[in-house]
Amino acid sequence: MTLPRKMLLIGCGNMGGAMLAGWLRGGVAPETFTVVDPYLETVADGVTLLREVPEGEFDAVQLAIKPQGLADAVPGIEPVMGPNTVLLSLLAGVEWETLAQRFPRAGGIVRIMPNLSAALGKSPIALAGEGLSDAQTAMVEALTAPLGQGEWIDEGHFDLVTALAGSGPAFVYRFIDALGAAATSLGLPEEQAQRLALATVEGASALAAQSDVSPGDLARRVASPGGTTQAGLDTLDANNRLLDLITDTLRAAARRGAEMAEEARRGG
Ligand SMILES: NC(=O)C1=CN([C@@H]2O[C@H](COP(=O)(O)OP(=O)(O)OC[C@H]3O[C@@H](n4cnc5c(N)ncnc54)[C@H](OP(=O)(O)O)[C@@H]3O)[C@@H](O)[C@H]2O)C=CC1
Numbered sequence: 363m364t365l366p367r368k369m370l371l372i373g374c375g376n377m378g379g380a381m382l383a384g385w386l387r388g389g390v391a392p393e394t395f396t397v398v399d400p401y402l403e404t405v406a407d408g409v410t411l412l413r414e415v416p417e418g419e420f421d422a423v424q425l426a427i428k429p430q431g432l433a434d435a436v437p438g439i440e441p442v443m444g445p446n447t448v449l450l451s452l453l454a455g456v457e458w459e460t461l462a463q464r465f466p467r468a469g470g471i472v473r474i475m476p477n478l479s480a481a482l483g484k485s486p487i488a489l490a491g492e493g494l495s496d497a498q499t500a501m502v503e504a505l506t507a508p509l510g511q512g513e514w515i516d517e518g519h520f521d522l523v524t525a526l527a528g529s530g531p532a533f534v535y536r537f538i539d540a541l542g543a544a545a546t547s548l549g550l551p552e553e554q555a556q557r558l559a560l561a562t563v564e565g566a567s568a569l570a571a572q573s574d575v576s577p578g579d580l581a582r583r584v585a586s587p588g589g590t591t592q593a594g595l596d597t598l599d600a601n602n603r604l605l606d607l608i609t610d611t612l613r614a615a616a617r618r619g620a621e622m623a624e625e626a627r628r629g630g
């Protein structure tokens with residue numbers, strides 16, 4: 363494990379903040395981190411908070427700003443890059459090649475796609491990069507370890523993996539809401555319905571994560587033949603309703619990633 367000695371975090375909002383929380387929770391020394399964020403008010407003890415990119419050398423620089431802010435941010439960030447600096451980019455859609463053109467002096471560039479569960483060390487983390495030394499690869503993998511399950515992927519799959527694993531929590535949160543709202547519309551008090559919906563999804567996903575059988579088999583275990591669950595599953599599965607809806611959902615998210623790649627390529 364070769365964590366960076368000094369790491370610059372540019373942008374510390376929803377996702378950057380979740381990652382920082384995950385690193386600190388995982389025992390990474392707070393003194394490792396310098397955060398640059400225009401309005402963030404506080405950071406954990408030991409972390410340095412700045413308004414502007416400082417001078418100096420960093421082993422790793424993480425970009426966690428909105429993709430649409432990249433063009434404006436580049437001039438301020440580029441000077442901190444050097445042959446010993448690995449750039450990690452969370453920017454959805456923005457391709458490795460676009461980053462390489464914007465940051466030609468970076469010693470290595472990696473696209474990284476976690477989700478908000480990084481704060482709990484439970485995020486899938488997709489990684490894509492090329493030309494990294496063994497030491498740089500080891501550093502990136504050491505950084506992902508406290509946040510969850512790192513996995514190198516083909517960059518051609520990045521938009522789809524972003525839809526699945528980056529945006530995915532939002533789709534799950536919608537499902538929890540729908541479970542509760544549906545029960546409310548059928549007569550259960552709202553607060554009780556929401557509480558039961560959340561507890562059900564929490565328990566079901568924890569069991570699925572620990573189980574040695576597939577989610578499909580678990581669903582079959584819940585469903586007694588001719589019972590209540592089967593009646594519900596038949597409704598979800600009729601004409602592939604749920605599968606088609608989720609396929610359309612991932613397709614729309616991935617397509618937006620491809621559009622954002624194009625916008626970034628054109629300099630947006
Ligand atoms: N949210 C998520 O679940 C996920 C997000 N991502 C990616 O992470 C990135 C960040 O998303 P998210 O955290 O949701 O966005 P947020 O808007 O919550 O966070 C971005 C932060 O960066 C700050 N910022 C903006 N410009 C600069 C700058 N030039 N220098 C330093 N800080 C700056 C913003 O400040 P201010 O608001 O004051 O402008 C804000 O605090 C995006 O590229 C997104 O694609 C990837 C996976 C999941």
Ligand SMILES: O=C(O)[C@@H]1CCC=N1
Pocket residue numbers: 454524528529
């Ligand atoms: O919505 C977005 O564009 C980002 C990428 C994945 C999650 N949030």
